[in-house]
Amino acid sequence: MSSASAAVPAHASRSPSLKGRVRVPGDKSISHRALILGLLAVGETRIEGLLEGDDVLATARACEALGAGVVRLGEGSWRVRGVGVGGLASPAAPLDFGNAGTGSRLMMGVVAGHPIEATFDGDASLRSRPMRRILDPLERMGATVVSCAEGGRLPLTLRGAERALPVEYESPVPSAQVKSAVLLAGLNAPGQTVVLEREATRDHTERMLRAFGAEVSVEPWGAHGRRVALSGEPELSAVDVIVPADPSSAAFPLVAALVAPGSEVTLEGVMTNPLRSGLLTTLLEMGADIRLENAREEGGEEVADLLVRGGRLSGVDVPPERAPSMIDEYPILAVAAAYATGETRMRGLHELRVKESDRLAAVHAGLIACGVEARIEGDDLVVVGHGRVPGGGPAIATHLDHRIAMSFLVMGLGAERPVAVDDAAMIATSFPAFGPLMRELGAEIHLEAGA
């Protein structure tokens, strides 16, 4: 459905020390959720610091199509006039989610809980991603898949339940998107909807549902998991949401400062929610000089300023149970590992195969193209760092994946020869100001067409 936009080739070359103080844009997960809960609440939700990336803008359009009044007042400042749980209308046209897994999957949960019908579509990357993990629990709650592409993929038409049923659902995959879709469907079901997760995943939906007035209980479950229970049919009331800076975007200037010698960079107000902080834990284990300053709370989330200084890194073993707290950060961790000394083994990365691209394969291929020693062993990625990266290979294939593009551009900042990527256009999905922000710090990153 989304027409393929023209590719934007880009390259990065060895840069002087990075210096400065910057704030990366608002968190993508929280931005999607703020709009969606704004749609489901009664009254006007005021959002400050919304990420204005393509993924989130697609969710804003979908909220409008389902009945919300959505207005942009200024940079990051948005208002959503909601229709309330139960008040949604069938959209007149298919909902185009572009590249966004989170937006499409969470909205499937919303639609599943209402007696309405909607068609979901997206770009070639989103059309290739598995949706059965979402559809299985939603069908149990009473939704019907009217039509879909092979294997339950997009384009897909979903008819929501006439009367949604509460479920107790144990997700076979560690996924905040699955958990969130079930909870959002459960909003319009009587009684308790329960999600059991063997490994705790990001908890923004639970936190925000509470802030909007829903009753949500969270208890430990198993060795690393949680039991999340929502009381259905709450009246959600509009609140003000302040979106903290996205740790998954901060990861790029953070690792850039670590690999460009002599760098000193401060990243302001980065969210430090423990369920999003696996990269920070891992980099500290590798010996990175990162200080958390001015720790505080913003909009119901912990945040801190991160002061990062370049220096030596050592290889480490990253345990599989850490994966949910850094699932989107493995591509950029692989870059840090390439500049480290010794072997880094990242364990249990099966979920990386079903992101915007097969990130395990894409990262491995990119590392090899940059002259870095790396191998895949089962679900593990092993990177053997020698403290230097040759670079200079063919353009890295990014497969419509923003994080692959940004990771390999950061790779180029310390490499002996420039690193090129075939297409940086998708960076606009999560971090539209990546190029200008990195250049402000002194990074030699150049995107064609002035992006």
Ligand SMILES: O=C(O)C1=C[C@@H](OP(=O)(O)O)[C@@H](O)[C@H](O)C1
């Ligand atoms: O819930 C969310 O906001 C997200 C959950 C994760 O996906 P999974 O739920 O598929 O692990 C993550 O990769 C994605 O970028 C955002």
Ligand SMILES: C=C(OP(=O)(O)O)C(=O)O
């Ligand atoms: C996996 C990601 O996002 P989504 O699933 O929303 O496409 C990501 O941003 O890295």
